[in-house]
Amino acid sequence: MDGRELKERITSKARELGCDLIGFAAAGRLRPEGERLRGWLERGYHGTMGWMHRSSEKRGDPSLVLPGVKTIVSVGINYYTPFRHEERTGTGKVSRYAWGDDYHGIVTGKLEALLAHVRHLDPGVRGKVYADTGPVMEKAWAQRAGIGWQGKHTNLISMEFGSWIFLGELLLTAAIEPDPAETDHCGNCVLCIEACPTGAITEPYLLDANLCLSYLTIEHRGPFPPEVEGKLDGWLYGCDVCQDVCPWNSDARQTVEQAFTPRAGMVERELEDVLRMGEAEFSAEFRESPVKRTKITGLRRNAEALTRNPNARGAARTTEKG
Numbered sequence: 001m002d003g004r005e006l007k008e009r010i011t012s013k014a015r016e017l018g019c020d021l022i023g024f025a026a027a028g029r030l031r032p033e034g035e036r037l038r039g040w041l042e043r044g045y046h047g048t049m050g051w052m053h054r055s056s057e058k059r060g061d062p063s064l065v066l067p068g069v070k071t072i073v074s075v076g077i078n079y080y081t082p083f084r085h086e087e088r089t090g091t092g093k094v095s096r097y098a099w100g101d102d103y104h105g106i107v108t109g110k111l112e113a114l115l116a117h118v119r120h121l122d123p124g125v126r127g128k129v130y131a132d133t134g135p136v137m138e139k140a141w142a143q144r145a146g147i148g149w150q151g152k153h154t155n156l157i158s159m160e161f162g163s164w165i166f167l168g169e170l171l172l173t174a175a176i177e178p179d180p181a182e183t184d185h186c187g188n189c190v191l192c193i194e195a196c197p198t199g200a201i202t203e204p205y206l207l208d209a210n211l212c213l214s215y216l217t218i219e220h221r222g223p224f225p226p227e228v229e230g231k232l233d234g235w236l237y238g239c240d241v242c243q244d245v246c247p248w249n250s251d252a253r254q255t256v257e258q259a260f261t262p263r264a265g266m267v268e269r270e271l272e273d274v275l276r277m278g279e280a281e282f283s284a285e286f287r288e289s290p291v292k293r294t295k296i297t298g299l300r301r302n303a304e305a306l307t308r309n310p311n312a313r314g315a316a317r318t319t320e321k322g
């Protein structure tokens with residue numbers, strides 16, 4: 001099968017599987033993104049995410065992940081649902097991406113079905129799938145594949161869906177005609193930089209994870225640095241401020257993926273509930289939910305810090321229509 005027909009068949013199968021966005025990029029060493037990743041690591045902006053350091057060579061060069069790779073297929077899956085944080089006293093906000101079932105399994109499932117289809121069409125093709133599950137610079141590839149651009153808050157924004165999208169990739173040894181890369185549409189806007197509660201976007205397009213509430217409430221272990229404890233802005237798990245204020249998210253469309261419908265009590269969580277929770281209850285409650293990543297110790301630390309700083313809630317800054 002020639003590259004053009006393969007591209008058409010992959011695209012229509014991806015749509016059938018529920019991928020909202022799809023684009024193709026020619027594989028190769030990532031320049032300048034790989035160098036920028038090295039610069040980011042040298043500044044220590046990854047905090048304690050040592051795995052980012054250990055896999056940095058692979059992240060800059062997909063042929064180290066799949067020898068012979070020729071094409072990176074990027075997909076985007078909309079997770080927006082029309083709910084919003086009400087900022088009720090005694091609760092902590094959960095980031096939108098974690099309201100429903102864990103996206104890792106959902107996006108990987110779609111991509112595995114896509115890869116099986118490709119191998120059915122052409123058994124000679126080898127491939128690998130990733131959805132936040134391996135050493136691939138997902139946003140860089142998505143921009144090259146034309147499905148969006150990295151905004152100043154560093155997330156990928158699609159003209160059609162905004163930034164409430166998960167990313168995934170299919171690495172293939174088949175050569176397929178690439179799509180044109182997307183260009184930057186942030187213009188003079190700096191809303192995300194101004195709104196960030198901790199100043200984590202140190203320069204446009206550059207994020208210091210050490211200051212980012214998403215990193216601090218999810219990845220970081222141990223107590224919070226004293227200077228951020230009072231700036232939690234009401235976030236119990238993750239943070240959406242920079243995306244809530246982004247004009248490209250003001251007309252977000254509702255996802256058709258049922259699995260991303262918020263679970264009961266997930267948009268914001270009673271802090272007392274969390275503080276009362278034991279290990280077994282945590283595991284049962286957050287089974288197949290992204291929240292399990294922070295473990296009970298992390299979630300409890302977050303709830304305790306919010307309880308100690310009840311007034312450290314952000315003002316209603318969102319431009320989101322809800």
Ligand code: B12
Nearest residue numbers: 033036040095132138154155156166167205214215238239
């Ligand atoms: C590490 C990581 C994090 C870290 C660091 C975030 C970051 N911005 O790097 C932390 C824990 C903070 C995090 C948080 C979040 N994450 Co995260 N994360 C990742 C992960 C695993 C790697 C990202 C990475 O490579 N970072 C390293 C830096 C160097 O990458 P970068 O920001 O893309 O770097 C570019 C810029 O820094 C720029 N740059 C650097 N220097 C310079 C200099 C100049 C002059 C210029 C112009 C640019 C520039 O160029 C770099 C290369 O293109 C990806 C999955 C993956 N494998 O890609 C998910 C991923 C990025 N995360 C995701 C999500 C959903 C989130 C959160 C929204 C979750 C939440 N709500 O709490 C937040 C968003 C916070 C934010 N504002 O970015 C999604 C993003 C989807 C999207 N639409 O973009 C991803 C793609 C996972 C997925 N498969 O869906 N994440």
Ligand code: SF4
Nearest residue numbers: 196212213239241242
């Ligand atoms: S996720 Fe929150 S803390 Fe992190 S950069 Fe965005 S606004 Fe700042």
Ligand code: SF4
Nearest residue numbers: 151152186189192246
């Ligand atoms: S808020 Fe403005 S600067 Fe930030 S990502 Fe959105 S458009 Fe770009």
